Amino acid sequence: MSISVLGYTMLGLLARGPHTGYDLVRLLRRPIGYYWTAQQSQIYPQLGRLAQAGLLVFEAASGPGPREKKTYAITDEGRAALATWLPLPPGSHAPRDELMVKTFAVAGADADQMRALYLTMSDAHADRAADFEEQLANLHRAGAHVPDHPRFGNYATLRMGVAYERMRQEWCAWMAAKLTHPSPPRSARS
Amino acid sequence: MSISVLGYTMLGLLARGPHTGYDLVRLLRRPIGYYWTAQQSQIYPQLGRLAQAGLLVFEAASGPGPREKKTYAITDEGRAALATWLPLPPGSHAPRDELMVKTFAVAGADADQMRALYLTMSDAHADRAADFEEQLANLHRAGAHVPDHPRFGNYATLRMGVAYERMRQEWCAWMAAKLTHPSPPRSARS
DNA sequence: CTAATCATGTAAGGCGTTACATGATTTT
DNA sequence: AAAATCATGTAACGCCTTACATGATTAG
Numbered sequence: 001m002s003i004s005v006l007g008y009t010m011l012g013l014l015a016r017g018p019h020t021g022y023d024l025v026r027l028l029r030r031p032i033g034y035y036w037t038a039q040q041s042q043i044y045p046q047l048g049r050l051a052q053a054g055l056l057v058f059e060a061a062s063g064p065g066p067r068e069k070k071t072y073a074i075t076d077e078g079r080a081a082l083a084t085w086l087p088l089p090p091g092s093h094a095p096r097d098e099l100m101v102k103t104f105a106v107a108g109a110d111a112d113q114m115r116a117l118y119l120t121m122s123d124a125h126a127d128r129a130a131d132f133e134e135q136l137a138n139l140h141r142a143g144a145h146v147p148d149h150p151r152f153g154n155y156a157t158l159r160m161g162v163a164y165e166r167m168r169q170e171w172c173a174w175m176a177a178k179l180t181h182p183s184p185p186r187s188a189r190s
Numbered sequence: 191m192s193i194s195v196l197g198y199t200m201l202g203l204l205a206r207g208p209h210t211g212y213d214l215v216r217l218l219r220r221p222i223g224y225y226w227t228a229q230q231s232q233i234y235p236q237l238g239r240l241a242q243a244g245l246l247v248f249e250a251a252s253g254p255g256p257r258e259k260k261t262y263a264i265t266d267e268g269r270a271a272l273a274t275w276l277p278l279p280p281g282s283h284a285p286r287d288e289l290m291v292k293t294f295a296v297a298g299a300d301a302d303q304m305r306a307l308y309l310t311m312s313d314a315h316a317d318r319a320a321d322f323e324e325q326l327a328n329l330h331r332a333g334a335h336v337p338d339h340p341r342f343g344n345y346a347t348l349r350m351g352v353a354y355e356r357m358r359q360e361w362c363a364w365m366a367a368k369l370t371h372p373s374p375p376r377s378a379r380s
Numbered sequence: 381c382t383a384a385t386c387a388t389g390t391a392a393g394g395c396g397t398t399a400c401a402t403g404a405t406t407t408t
Numbered sequence: 409a410a411a412a413t414c415a416t417g418t419a420a421c422g423c424c425t426t427a428c429a430t431g432a433t434t435a436g
């Protein structure tokens with residue numbers, strides 16, 4: 001009976017305005033998708049559960065396909081449930097950082113190959129940081145850096161994204177440097 | 191048939207020396223547990239699968255309880271499988287950052303309550319950073335900052351831990367400051 | 381005419397969590 | 409005498425991923 005994090009995530013999205021399930025799939029990609037993801041197949045059953053709990057209502061209209069198109073809107077009960085959940089300390093979710101697992105066991109692989117991995121990851125994080133910074137600049141221009149702005153949530157989460165990607169990029173570069181031979185391997189010259 | 195990340199994590203641990211399943215449960219807690227976790231109930235079936243694949247072998251001895259105590263050791267095939275997997279780019283795992291979900295929907299809750307949440311989290315991250323820094327200092331003293339050291343993997347992952355906790359702490363403090371009233375609410379003095 | 385977009389669902393299977401179950405040895 | 413530690417497993421349930429299934433409208 002209790003609502004999952006995905007349920008609250010969707011509630012948070014619908015608190016900004018009514019949407020279809022299809023809309024939610026798209027809205028969950030950016031920027032929330034950087035922090036929580038869900039497959040399309042999870043959305044529709046979850047919408048059903050939230051509606052059954054009275055946190056959402058929907059209006060059905062004839063849709064493009066064989067089924068009806070349903071537009072969901074949050075109810076007062078839904079808003080209340082969200083407002084109760086938000087200030088609660090987050091439950092600790094299982095960390096899943098595969099690169100750190102590899103790093104822990106780094107001694108078990110070839111150093112040059114591992115260095116290449118960290119260089120690749122460093123570049124990937126740099127690219128992502130640049131992307132996030134651009135989005136952040138756009139939001140700033142739109143005034144979303146002010147807490148009262150309706151998209152301040154987007155701004156704040158993206159700020160975390162930038163900080164994270166930069167930190168990660170630096171760590172990967174540090175790691176690659178550590179794995180660089182102090183004197184590069186050449187033909188033996190005693 | 192393919193080996194899960196947990197399987198490789200356990201292989202990485204056993205690459206350092208033979209252990210029982212019980213040992214692995216403990217070893218998975220620190221520092222790997224900061225980046226990947228598993229329940230005890232996952233360990234034993236996984237050990238069975240790895241042994242069946244020929245990546246591990248075990249010696250059985252009479253144990254304290256009703257069952258035999260099995261000590262697992264990595265095989266050459268196991269070492270080879272690990273060495274192949276390590277330099278591969280990590281698969282992207284579903285992000286699960288509940289605090290960012292809450293942040294995205296921050297407008298839906300009372301600002302003072304949310305500020306209290308971010309302050310609590312800021313303190314928690316500061317404590318964790320201090321803990322990690324102490325562990326890191328101990329490893330440094332033991333010489334684990336050198337890539338050839340057998341516990342360099344511990345050192346490198348902890349370094350990420352410190353950077354992460356500091357970054358996170360700063361962000362939480364920033365967020366709390368943002369939610370602080372520019373002029374605190376008093377009795378109206380028009 | 382073909383492909384993409386809009387739109388909603390179901391089914392099978394894997395992974396992970398919580399809880400249950402047993403029992404000897406060592407520490408308090 | 410009680411509690412913690414050592415030690416290995418099973419069962420039920422839920423969440424998530426992958427894949428399947430349908431079909432109208434719009435864009436190229």
